[in-house]
Amino acid sequence: MTDSPHRKAFVSLGLFIIDSFEFLDEEGKPTGVTREPQIGGGGIYAAVGARIWLSPRNIGNIVDRGHDFPAYVQTELDELGGDDMFYFRDDATRKTTTAVNRYRGDFRMFEYTTPRVQITPKDTLGTPLEHAKMLHFICSPQRAAVILGEVAQIEGWSPQTIYEPIPDRCVPAELPALEAILPQISILSPNAEEALTLLSLPSQPTKELVEQAGSILLAKGTRDAVIIRSGAMGAYVLTRDRSLWVPAFWMPQDAERVVDVTGAGNAFLGGLAAGLHLTDGDVFEAALYGSVSAAFTIEQGGLPRLSGLQYRTGHGEMWNDDMPHRRHQEKRPALWNAMGPS
Template sequence: MTSTKTFVTLGMFIIDEFSYTNFEGETTKASKSEIGGGGTYAAIGARIWLFPDQVGMVVDKGYDFPSKIESKLKTYGEEMWFFRPQNEAPTTRALNLYTGDHRGFEYLTPRIRITPRDLSNTKLDRPKMLHFICSPARAFAILSEAKEQEEWSPITIYEPIPDRCVPEELPALNRVLPLIDILSPNAEEALSLLSIPIVQPVLKSSVEEAANRFLQLGAKDVVIIRSGELGAYVLTRRAGGKWFDPFWTKADTSKIRDVTGAGNSFLGGLSAGLHLANGDVYEAVFYATVSASFVIEQSGLPAFTTGANGSVQWNNDSPLRRLEALKSRRKD
């Protein structure tokens, strides 16, 4: 079966639970379960620009899968999701622990990993772009599996998993760097991998040094370091490095509610942008930036609506309007 998908993520679907404590260890607030998972946010980031039949993700549906969550996912387009029944296992859940500004994360159930073989003979088989979030060693295994499939050479977008962004993982990363089309850690992850001192606020010069180091270590072509309020730094072998500002800046703090999933949605938007901009990665970053802008405006996923005239809006705004505004700002 040949996929019609432009973008598929191997990231997991997770039901997120949240706990907030003070510095004395007392629980101050616990919130309801929400749709989560880096793959989910990446898929939504791509969906902001693409039709649902162009975006794909496996959703492992445990015996306890909430019907309300399934209905919510389907509002973004049923064609996006490949629901895979797990009748004897629970849906993957994780706990996000917040103590002050510190965030912890732990899985509450066993993880069900997704590999390229899981896409075979499904509607997600052999997409044009493949996104994954994992350790360097697992990234190598994913790429090896993908290579086994004939007549499939996807653009690969690799997001290192945060807890493996430590110096000890650098040899494994070096092994996989030449095989990845786009490498994209966030700033602190990049600096940690390379043993570059992390100061707050993060310095642009440190981010640029990290990106150059990844190219020196053998990165195939494109390194994008997502850097929060600094924006994103994009470095390619052919055209050099450029900084891109975020859509919402320090002056727009009222718009920034929760940055969970922003980086994942950025990479989904980047993938959509690569498709729409004929492979121009610098142009694609504008699409990525807009996708992230919608995700950080609330806790959870952005709202999707279709007007009476067929117009599509996210959080009651147009992605195309934001795209034009962002580009015009760049020209100023």
């Protein structure tokens, strides 16, 4: 197929969800803390992580709207990019997918409260999302195998695949299923705790353990790169030619800036994809774009806020009243110092 100028750079198959919240103490009693329902789901966080850097026309995510789809949610999605960015599917016979996040002390539980509609690569056919250059999915290894099988059946499509395994399947019993698909995965990205648990390594992350996990996962057949997202330690990026730690934007001394880490990993991978698009595939530089996207995500509960233009120069969007490119340039010297001589 020809490389159409209107072909999306990045599409996430992650679900769109409306999240509600319950806050309980260690004994399971309500704390009195409340939060209004908000947009959620790994797909939307990944899409917005990319949107921080790219125009809506370069990004895609399917949004299934039930008969109860809230007007305020539609307004927020329209502000982010509307029909240029999202492919809306309406179904008056069902409710919009919702879930509850229950916080009991420091422990978070997640539960769907309506049936979910899984999204497959074939759902993008005949839409503006078809034949995207990069495809992101969040699922079990078994589900990933189904997705990859569908991609292989679509003539002329060979996207760069960015796979984010779901936490409850990052267990040793799932390792054989993961190994079976790794040769088809361009970039594998668990977080540190998930990677260590999957490989039966000690569960308390250190840089040494994360590096060990990354080496094992790459050796098991990941096609291009393993990226282990490790919170304030940064992201460990490993290819067959090089490895390094890409710094987090907010460091441990900036703890007051961290409000809610929900969606940060998804946003990192959306930012990573945008970075790959903007840097002609440099995964190390791209990870710095991901780091900035994650930083914007954790500064508040919910999605980062598109807050206007940089009026002094007449171009460039601002998010959370700051400029993504300013943040990128602030951290870029640290990345180049880490890279050292080629």
